Amino acid sequence: MTSTLPAATGVKVPAQRTAAPRTGTTNRTTPPKRLRSSRPDLILCGLLLVAILVVQGWNIADYPTLSDDEGTYLAQAWAVQEGRGLAHYTYWYDHPPFGWIQIAVLTWIPAYFAPESMTVGSMRVMMLLISAISAVLVYVLARRLSLPRWAAGLAMALFGLSPLSVVLQREIFLDNIAVMWTLLAFTLAASPSRHLWHHFGAGMAAAAAVLTKETMLLVLPAVLVTMWRHSHRDTRKFAITGAITACALLGISYPLFALLKGELLPGSGHVSLWDGIVYQMSRPGSGFILEPGTGSYGVLQSWLYYDRVLPLGGLAGALLLVLTWRWSVTARALAGPALAVAILAGMALRPGYLPAMYIIQALPFLALVLAGGTASVAHAVLRRRRRTGEGRFLTGGRYALAAVLALAAGAYVVPRWYDGDRTAMTADANAPYRAASTWLAAEVEDPEDTRVLVDDALWLDLVHQGFEPGLGVIWFYKADLDPAVTKTMPNGWRDLDYVVASPTVRRDAVDLPNVKAAMEHSTPVAVFGAGEDRIEIRQIQSAGTGGGR
Incomplete structure (x- = not known):
């Protein structure tokens, strides 16, 4: 409650002052209440x-x-x-x-x-x-x-x-x-x-x-x-x-x-x-x-x-x-x-x-x-x-x-x-991927009846080119790890036609038997890029012997 002294008292009322901040206790800069203003x-x-x-x-x-x-x-x-x-x-x-x-x-x-x-x-x-x-x-x-x-x-x-x-x-x-x-x-x-x-x-x-x-x-x-x-x-x-x-x-x-x-x-x-x-929670540690x-x-x-x-x-x-x-x-x-x-x-x-x-x-x-x-x-x-x-x-x-x-x-x-x-x-780091996608679109005559292992970076590209999702174009992990896919491959790697060996596929094929076998029984028909970043399109040598489709 505010009280006011009468003017007749003659008492001088000091002007109100804003308290100074305590030295050394703050470095706060108060932001505006609404930044949009x-x-x-x-x-x-x-x-x-x-x-x-x-x-x-x-x-x-x-x-x-x-x-x-x-x-x-x-x-x-x-x-x-x-x-x-x-x-x-x-x-x-x-x-x-x-x-x-x-x-x-x-x-x-x-x-x-x-x-x-x-x-x-x-x-x-x-x-x-x-x-x-x-x-x-x-x-x-x-x-x-x-x-x-x-x-x-x-x-x-x-x-x-x-x-x-x-x-x-x-x-x-x-x-x-x-x-x-x-x-x-x-x-x-x-x-x-x-x-x-x-x-x-x-x-x-x-x-x-x-x-x-x-x-x-x-x-x-x-x-x-x-x-x-x-x-x-x-x-x-x-x-x-x-x-x-x-x-x-x-x-x-x-x-x-x-x-x-x-x-x-x-x-x-x-x-x-x-x-x-x-x-x-149980994935192998990286050290x-x-x-x-x-x-x-x-x-x-x-x-x-x-x-x-x-x-x-x-x-x-x-x-x-x-x-x-x-x-x-x-x-x-x-x-x-x-x-x-x-x-x-x-x-x-x-x-x-x-x-x-x-x-x-x-x-x-x-x-x-x-x-x-x-x-x-x-x-x-x-x-x-x-x-x-x-x-x-x-x-x-x-x-x-x-x-x-x-x-x-x-x-x-x-x-x-x-x-x-x-x-x-x-920099253009993805020219090999684009080239591999273009090659598959141009060189594979019947994509609806061709089975290709790829990493997921190329999966959608091949879907748009007419390869059947899940059966024609296969995310390479699933060829070994997904029962819904492996049951369509009764002959394993022999039911595949191509494997697109990107750096990811080459790195992880060691732990995937079907992918590893597909790599071992295939020869490169096109290579894009050089060194560890290259992408190889490898045709599987014994393709077409099974009834996977």
Whole structure:
């Protein structure tokens, strides 16, 4: 309640003053309540988004090399579009199907008007939409976590323009879609409005991320930490309980689906969710990531080959935020992203299976903590100048420091990123795949009565050329691992006509008896490319002796 002194008393009422912030306790830059009403934020975010889309979109079909995983996810999306079920072969609960259902939705319109465009190279374009949404969410999240505008822009640039990001975000990976949902969960959890529906929405977005790629379960504790810090004290328990409930109710739909199909638990004559989980948990390990010669070490070197700044700088930024936790508001504001980096780094250090796309899940959080660490250092230097009494030089010192930091970072980062991004925008790594597809279309006279083993990167190309899905063109793994396919091959490899020996097929044929025998009993009739990246079209010598069709 406000009281007013009468004027007749003659007592002078001092003017109200705004309390100055306590020195050394904060480095918070308060973001606008609504970013869409902040013109500088919109301009900066818009310019960076255009740059990201140009760099990621230019030459997207030709670089990097087509991946068998990309082909698998796109072929599964094609099966959904065609009403053939959840996969182009027997769906065995390798991943939740929500990921390629989203791909099916994204590619439905171009596939409807131009079915032949439903191939890995051309459909990579739809990943630009995922990258655009994720990049904007990184910027919005950075501002909601109280990073200054320049640091939010830095985080967005790190996430979208790093050569490592450019290469991996171009590819049709479930991880990229899952990251988009995870960033949405973080952004809703950090909403300054603190509406309860934001927290419920965060739980739903987190569930969508897990149903897209189940490994996103690792990051959910970081979402809860962010929600705890940004929720209102009076409604915090209710908000978090609601978010967890929403996430659990959506997440349970996957095992419920398996239960309703009678495929939750193992049994004779059917696949099961339990078997899928056991397989994923028991995959052979890649070794310790820091031990030379192991598979995990090779994966690490492939990441660092494209970019050292984001992975190593992000880890350093996370460590800096942990060390400055007690006195840095920036460190506390970025507790969620820092925890996500710590969890993902810890899992990478265990001697388990480490796929090349694993780092995709960490890219936005590495970018956020690196930008946050940079902002924390810059603020610490400026605050020290203020404490030493050099106030009249503060403005000039701030601009001088910014110039020095920009020049130092530019001298190290720009040449390396320029080389990496230029390669991504100019190199043609997929000419052998295109040549192999063209050769098969021209040289195979009767595709409807020809059986070809291929990796999934070429599977849809051959479907569009008239080869029968599943029987004429066969994903090479299924020739040994899927009973629905092997029963159509009573004579094994002799019931095949060609095998397209891509690097993936040559690598994995060692553990697949039918594929290995097909390779051993075939001769190359066309070779495209050279060295380890070559693609051989091999005609099987004893073809046509069985009645597999």
